[in-house]
Amino acid sequence: MRTIAIFLSMIFVFNSMADAEFEQTSRRYASNQDIYQYLSRYLPNYCTQILDEDRSVLGFDSVATGSSISPTPSAMTILKITTCIRGSYAQFVSAPYGIASVGSGDELFGGSRPELYQILLTDQKALWSKQSPQFKQSLIANMVMDILGPDAEIKDFGLIPNVDDFRTSLMAEIDKNPNISLYEALESLTINLMTRDEFLSY
Amino acid sequence: MKSLLLFLLLLPSLVMAVAADPQTYLTKLSKSIKGIPPTLAERQALEKLSSASDIDTYMKGRISEYLQSPSFELKFKDKIDELFRFTAEKSTESQYFAGHSSYDYLVQDLIHNNQSWDQLLLNKKYKVNSNDSVRYRYSLTELDFYHMLTNQVPAIPDAATTLSEQIHRYDHGSVSDTLLNFNFDDSDLRMAGVLTTPRFLTRYVDTALNKNRRRASAVFRVFLCDSMVPAIPAKTEDSEKTDFNVLFPGNNQSHGAGMDPGAMGNADLHGAQADCRACHYKLDPMGQTFALSAGAMSPFPSPGALTFKSMISLKDINMPVAGVGELAKNITQQDDYVHCQVKHFWDWYVGTDAPMNQKMENDLAQKFNEVGRRPKDFISYLVSLDIFKERPQILSEAQILARRVVPIFKNCNSCHQLPTKDDMNGMDTWDLTEMPYGNTPEDKTKAIRKISKALGVGAGNLKQKMPPPDSTYKLSDDDYLLLKRWIEKGAPDFTGMPQVTQ
Numbered sequence: 001m002r003t004i005a006i007f008l009s010m011i012f013v014f015n016s017m018a019d020a021e022f023e024q025t026s027r028r029y030a031s032n033q034d035i036y037q038y039l040s041r042y043l044p045n046y047c048t049q050i051l052d053e054d055r056s057v058l059g060f061d062s063v064a065t066g067s068s069i070s071p072t073p074s075a076m077t078i079l080k081i082t083t084c085i086r087g088s089y090a091q092f093v094s095a096p097y098g099i100a101s102v103g104s105g106d107e108l109f110g111g112s113r114p115e116l117y118q119i120l121l122t123d124q125k126a127l128w129s130k131q132s133p134q135f136k137q138s139l140i141a142n143m144v145m146d147i148l149g150p151d152a153e154i155k156d157f158g159l160i161p162n163v164d165d166f167r168t169s170l171m172a173e174i175d176k177n178p179n180i181s182l183y184e185a186l187e188s189l190t191i192n193l194m195t196r197d198e199f200l201s202y
Numbered sequence: 203m204k205s206l207l208l209f210l211l212l213l214p215s216l217v218m219a220v221a222a223d224p225q226t227y228l229t230k231l232s233k234s235i236k237g238i239p240p241t242l243a244e245r246q247a248l249e250k251l252s253s254a255s256d257i258d259t260y261m262k263g264r265i266s267e268y269l270q271s272p273s274f275e276l277k278f279k280d281k282i283d284e285l286f287r288f289t290a291e292k293s294t295e296s297q298y299f300a301g302h303s304s305y306d307y308l309v310q311d312l313i314h315n316n317q318s319w320d321q322l323l324l325n326k327k328y329k330v331n332s333n334d335s336v337r338y339r340y341s342l343t344e345l346d347f348y349h350m351l352t353n354q355v356p357a358i359p360d361a362a363t364t365l366s367e368q369i370h371r372y373d374h375g376s377v378s379d380t381l382l383n384f385n386f387d388d389s390d391l392r393m394a395g396v397l398t399t400p401r402f403l404t405r406y407v408d409t410a411l412n413k414n415r416r417r418a419s420a421v422f423r424v425f426l427c428d429s430m431v432p433a434i435p436a437k438t439e440d441s442e443k444t445d446f447n448v449l450f451p452g453n454n455q456s457h458g459a460g461m462d463p464g465a466m467g468n469a470d471l472h473g474a475q476a477d478c479r480a481c482h483y484k485l486d487p488m489g490q491t492f493a494l495s496a497g498a499m500s501p502f503p504s505p506g507a508l509t510f511k512s513m514i515s516l517k518d519i520n521m522p523v524a525g526v527g528e529l530a531k532n533i534t535q536q537d538d539y540v541h542c543q544v545k546h547f548w549d550w551y552v553g554t555d556a557p558m559n560q561k562m563e564n565d566l567a568q569k570f571n572e573v574g575r576r577p578k579d580f581i582s583y584l585v586s587l588d589i590f591k592e593r594p595q596i597l598s599e600a601q602i603l604a605r606r607v608v609p610i611f612k613n614c615n616s617c618h619q620l621p622t623k624d625d626m627n628g629m630d631t632w633d634l635t636e637m638p639y640g641n642t643p644e645d646k647t648k649a650i651r652k653i654s655k656a657l658g659v660g661a662g663n664l665k666q667k668m669p670p671p672d673s674t675y676k677l678s679d680d681d682y683l684l685l686k687r688w689i690e691k692g693a694p695d696f697t698g699m700p701q702v703t704q
Contacts, residue, residue, distance in 0.1 A: 030233065034233070034237055034277075038237070038238065145242075146242075149225060149226075149229055149239065149245070150225050150245055150249070152223045152224075152225045152226070153223060153225040153226045153229055155223075156222055156223040156225070156226040157226070202229060202230045202233035202234055
């Protein structure tokens with residue numbers, strides 16, 4: 001519940017799904033099929049099962065018409081991503097290619113630095129507030145880099161003019177809750193970042 | 203001051219597309235080709251490069267590597283599945299087919315070996331899983347399907363091909379079956395690539411009613427980009443009466459009155475009406491080539507014809523064929539086929555909404571041929587175009603409107619752009635997809651007024667002259683309203699500048 005509350009508050013603070021009109025530009029949303037592929041690779045097993053049950057709701061191309069009922073990620077897609085991440089975050093962290101796995105596959109999660117996440121494997125209840133500022137900054141920087149890309153790319157996208165400010169505001173938002181665990185904090189960060197336009201489009 | 207304000211107002215629309223940051227381009231390449239973001243190592247390697255030529259060389263290397271990756275092959279296979287509308291469904295049939303059918307092996311070979319795209323229609327070398335104990339239809343297996351067509355039944359296991367490395371990759375190593383080769387002669391009139399696989403034939407089922415038209419329709423849609431949208435006229439204020447009159451001619455009473463099918467005699471009204479014939483004259487002869495092939499294929503070729511009106515040359519094509527094999531070969535020789543396939547690739551990699559005018563389409567068709575119609579080479583070319591590299595930009599409503607009307611005008615171009623046909627003397631000819639329409643304000647205003655008059659804008663389309671009543675292309679309500687809105691906004695061009703200024 002705490003995670004949900006934080007997530008919702010972060011949506012309002014950071015406007016994670018912007019209303020930008022991508023149609024007719026060189027930038028476009030990934031197809032629902034692509035998003036399904038992203039998630040099934042980032043979050044093997046659990047997400048695949050959930051999403052496979054909801055192909056038509058998520059907006060996959062209909063075999064009858066050859067087109068999607070929802071050409072862009074819909075509210076249902078975002079809800080599914082959220083549910084999926086929350087339901088399988090343990091996998092995301094650990095096996096088989098999770099961010100805390102030593103030697104995790106480069107192709108599955110660009111730029112994993114497992115040493116940063118080792119604490120999640122040993123102490124899932126470790127409090128966010130007990131971590132050093134440097135460690136927390138590294139975690140946030142790493143997640144932003146891995147999910148949204150390097151600063152130049154994020155700025156190119158146009159929704160976040162100052163990436164430093166963005167990272168700082170992410171940290172400030174999590175810091176507001178002194179009892180949140182490290183695990184919950186990273187789960188919320190992942191949801192927040194993976195539901196942003198920068199992640200859902202190319 | 204007034205001109206300064208005007209300049210500031212127009213400034214956003216004057217901003218030209220700028221190349222994206224190399225990191226953005228790298229991500230776009232990786233996501234669009236492989237479906238996943240680039241690795242940290244790739245991003246760091248790019249970060250170290252400073253000269254434009256080094257970055258260019260690096261990107262070319264990435265494109266080449268991405269196109270060789272298993273991720274690309276998986277993603278591209280998905281696209282082809284969607285093109286044929288084979289996307290996995292929750293059914294026993296699809297579970298049987300998913301990834302293990304002769305169709306799958308044919309497409310996987312095409313992608314992996316970068317064969318000509320034509321092989322979708324021309325390949326007659328099929329691989330069949332020897333362990334396919336699941337019956338796909340009428341208690342048939344794929345082995346049965348191909349056995350019935352050849353006397354050269356491969357013996358197991360002598361003629362068996364060990365599952366190749368690429369098949370292992372697609373199946374994630376979970377399949378350890380063997381594949382049997384069924385190689386038909388290139389001149390075999392019965393066989394035609396994907397069209398003669400159980401996957402296609404059972405997806406598009408033949409019935410006594412549709413008489414293989416469903417299959418023909420799929421061929422027209424996939425290979426000639428003819429969507430076969432029903433040609434019943436679009437609805438207007440008196441649409442009920444109009445539709446009724448089209449469907450039941452000769453009945454002058456109000457809708458519903460006297461509607462007695464028996465009174466209409468035995469004539470096949472649907473097939474006989476001009477609007478219906480707009481599709482049936484194409485579908486019926488092509489459907490004939492699939493005749494006698496239900497769950498299993500006929501062992502004999504069935505003659506038919508490739509009949510349609512070319513949207514490129516504007517000529518009526520009518521080519522009798524002795525079987526579906528010849529039909530497939532003839533399709534690959536059509537300009538319409540080339541342009542259609544180019545459009546598929548454009549939609550996949552550049553975007554369905556990205557503007558492609560006639561000249562670009564012609565250039566791309568030429569390029570498609572130059573690279574031997576090999577998909578990887580053509581994709582490599584497309585993702586290197588400036589339009590793919592452009593920095594993301596949010597367009598104004600006027601710019602978006604201009605881009606949205608282009609696909610509609612492409613239909614008009616099929617007559618208006620080519621002045622060569624005899625019966626087109628005196629017709630206004632210009633490329634309606636190319637804006638602005640002229641160099642002077644007078645030329646542009648005159649052109650837009652001409653379009654407005656032809657569409658009957660201002661008279662609620664009651665005086666609509668275009669498209670002409672005998673055209674097989676009908677303007678939908680949505681398209682009409684879009685064109686009307688575009689004209690009312692001053693018919694902006696791609697930069698958002700209104701063309702009507704007088």
